Amino acid sequence: MNKLLIAALALGLFASCKSGGKKSGADAITFKEFRQSFADSKLPYKLTPEALNKAAGDSSAIDTALISQFLVDTLAKADFPSRKVSYYPIASFSGDKINYLVIKAADKNSTAAYLCVFDKKDHYLNRIQVAKTGGRENKREYFSIDSKEMLKITTETEVTPGHTATTENFYSVEADGTSSLIMTNSTGEAIPGQLFNPIDTLPKKNKFSADYASGENSIVSIRDGKDAKSFLFFISFAKESGCKGEISGTGRFTAANKGEFQDKDTECGIAFQFSGTKLTIKEIGGCGAYRGVRCLFEGGFTKKK
Incomplete structure (x- = not known):
């Protein structure tokens, strides 16, 4: 076989590999690659309102096709009346029996964060809204998870000007992704003659x-x-x-x-x-x-x- 024929076969093989190899679009991304776009974190973990509201560049936004592929296409639809929602990766960390991703969702009026739960085989199980700021309500939510995987969601509500009621809801997150309310602490300034009921809207x-x-x-x-x-x-x-x-x-x-x-x-x-x-x-x-x-x-x- 002469050198010219060998070169031609080599070029043909290269072209074949290039056209039939890695796919384009969302199908080209594996879950491992998807997770690598999130900041690698460890327990205990806390997301403050300031960190949630930190501006994120458009280049870091997650393609909505990836949200549907690896999570669920209804991730934030119930919480955002506007359909123009942008998603951003925040953090990734592992628990004893489950793994977590923290994802930011934002439109022009408000910002929220979701704790997405996966099993150890990277199967999506559930999502929990754990933080929210902005909007018309006079309140903000943020969360933390301790080393024993106890989830705490803190809600600060401005009841009247200068008076803020703070509620801390503690949840356990099970291996199947479900969460259970364990206890509630109500702290902060109280309004004389007014009782703040932390489970009133449930x-x-x-x-x-x-x-x-x-x-x-x-x-x-x-x-x-x-x-x-x-x-x-x-x-x-x-x-x-x-x-x-x-x-x-x-x-x-x-x-x-x-x-x-x-x-x-x-x-x-x-x-x-x-x-x-x-x-x-x-x-x-x-x-x-x-x-x-x-x-x-x-x-x-x-x-x-």
Whole structure:
């Protein structure tokens, strides 16, 4: 075979490899390459509002085709009335049983962040909105995850000018990607005569899900749990003696009209008894970490209309 023929075959092979090799567009990117566009981070991790709002160049934006390919094409549609949403990679880090990507979504009015959850084989499981700023609401959200993979979403709401209420919701993220609310802390400045209910806007389709009051300063708020056997609750009371208490968490129904809460970190336990439009609670464990020393989580409450 002469040298001219060898050169011709070599050129033909090169052209064949070039045309039939790497594909163009979203199909050309593997998930490993997609993940490499995110900043490599480690637990614990925190995203502040300032970091969320940091300007990102158009060159770093993620192609929406990649969002559909590796995540879900409805990632931010429910949270942004405008369809002109741009996505940006923020961070990538690994947990014990699942991996995480933090993705920023923004339009001209507001910015949000989503925690996307994957199994160890890089299969997409779920997404959780964990931060948001801007928009018409007088509030901002941001989040952190500790070394034990406890997710904390903090919401700061300007109730009135100069007065801000802060709510911290703590979640566990399971191996299947689902999340469960564990507890809620309500801190920040309080408005005299005004009670801030951190679970007020959560679903209440269950027949017992409602607000139960006793006077002006005591309330038990019940909301739907993740299944029919569970419920979320928030209890806040202030007695004339000056004794106050506040606790929130997830309870379990133990009978058709009975429920019970057991705190994982303390001996605190609370029993719930539902009867028509009435709710009675009784402390069944030491809940001193959540109330004054001379009062208990107990008493009768009437369902509010």
